[in-house]
Amino acid sequence: MIELISLENVSAFDQIAIPLDLSGSEGENRATESCRIDADNDLAAIKSWLRIKGENPKTYQAYQKELERFLLWAVIERGKAFSSLNTDDCQAYINFIKQLQADNSRWVAITPTNKGHGRWKPFQYRVSKKNTDTTTVLSIRSVNYANTVISSCMDWLVSQNYLKYNSFSGIAASKSASSGMQVSQRLFTRQHIQLMLDYAHSLCDSSQPDHYAQLRVLFILKFAFNTGLRLHELAAASYGDIEALEDADGEQYFLRVVGKNSKLRKTSLPTAFIADIRAYRIAMKLSPVLENIADDTPLINSLRKKVELQLSPAALHKILADFFKRWHAHLMAADQLDNRLINKVKQASTHWLRHSYGSFLANDCKIPLAYIRDELGHASISTTSIYLNADDKKRQQAVSAAFVVNTDA
Known part of the structure; x- marks a missing residue:
């Protein structure tokens, strides 16, 4: 783990202070052809994708949250730019959020917190109504949602000649052993x-x-x-x-x-x-x-x-x-x-x-x-x-x- 960004100082997604060498301006997965969006770094590229999803504020906020978590994890935990991550890195992220525990005080907040107040964390732990014994932060459904959102963003960035390939494309959805209701029952x-x-x-x-x-x-x-x-x-x-x-x-x-x-x-x-x-x-x-x-x-x-x-x-x-x-x-x-x-x-x-x-x-x-x-x-x-x-x-x-x-x- 590398001390590069203080999560406590993150006040807005637009203003994340990423070191220049990890900004993605020279990412290893950057496409060599002419880029079709006005973005010379990873944060700008992600914001371009979010803008095309911006009609519904709720969807925009949900997508932004997933990309923000992933971007911060890439820089802080992996010491890599978003556009330098390979498939092994992306699988490691899925494993990270799947196993993330409530006692991980660096990444997880137990009580609701706001950005800019000094105690904000990318994840928040909520006690499950169905199973009060679990201390994992995200459900399998939430893990798969993160996989889908990030992969969709990378797919689009590949189509815009910002990335060469989608590092999430080979990562399968996680399987759940829960007995939750199927759609046909809900x-x-x-x-x-x-x-x-x-x-x-x-x-x-x-x-x-x-x-x-x-x-x-x-x-x-x-x-x-x-x-x-x-x-x-x-x-x-x-x-x-x-x-x-x-x-x-x-x-x-x-x-x-x-x-x-x-x-x-x-x-x-x-x-x-x-x-x-x-x-x-x-x-x-x-x-x-x-x-x-x-x-x-x-x-x-x-x-x-x-x-x-x-x-x-x-x-x-x-x-x-x-x-x-x-x-x-x-x-x-x-x-x-x-x-x-x-x-x-x-x-x-x-x-x-x-x-x-x-x-x-x-x-x-x-x-x-x-x-x-x-x-x-x-x-x-x-x-x-x-x-x-x-x-x-x-x-x-x-x-x-x-x-x-x-x-x-």
Whole structure:
């Protein structure tokens, strides 16, 4: 380990003071052809990649965190420039973050800290809710996420003739021995969704001071399940994004959405949900005439002021997290416990509603996967196929049938 940078003095990603000989200006992996970006050092090159990912602030911050950690580790632990790292170095980094322990005071903070306050560390240890015995800082999922982000950045830098090769390209994803839920389990059935909406509706008591807040929760749940939008897509949706197409069959409604990697798509708005939007606005004492609503008015409104303001993704996450916590307590107090549903609600998040939407369309409605792919904004239909469990059901039924006792024999 080489004393080159004091982590305590890191105040901003843009201002990391990297020694000139480790800046990457003469990195061993630097391409010899003309570089296609305005970057003569590694920090500038990484910032160029981040800028093309900058449409979504949450994604930008997540990517920046991974690259910042890796850059600091390369200089401090390896004594190398980012653009001088080889595959062995990159594998060593994966091993480092996989084995990183809470007691590593040089790299890990136990309590939240801010940059520039003298106690900041690149990693923060949080006690796992599922396993309080572990002292490793990152989960296998987080390790694989870091692998993916850094490799994606290096791929792009190779394409821009900044790097000769991607040193992460040969590093496989780490395998987990955990028994966490698969995607096919992180969702609610149609029956569970109805129970969820029924409970949310029961909280809408006009005599209570939180009446409008509960009306909004019910609307958010319907919005999320009827569209399958991601959290930041829900928060960003406005009435100006609604598009109505009219023909002999009547009106069909769509919502223009900017998804991952700034990709624009149109997702369907079911006719029944359009009725829900109008009913919600009436309940909130607002005009239900969609055509007269200002384009920049958010579909999910803030209740803090009379003027409708857009909620942040973090605020939206908290609203739904509080609802799932309340629903969980309600189920625990019920006369007849549904342990399977209780366990699901305990772990649920907003993204579960997206998974529920995909599964409902694929399995209950038998909608073609290509349609569902386009609705969800997946890059590949193989991603969408995780929701289709018809083959699994047929396989289980066939195996079960093989063990049925023939009473006629």
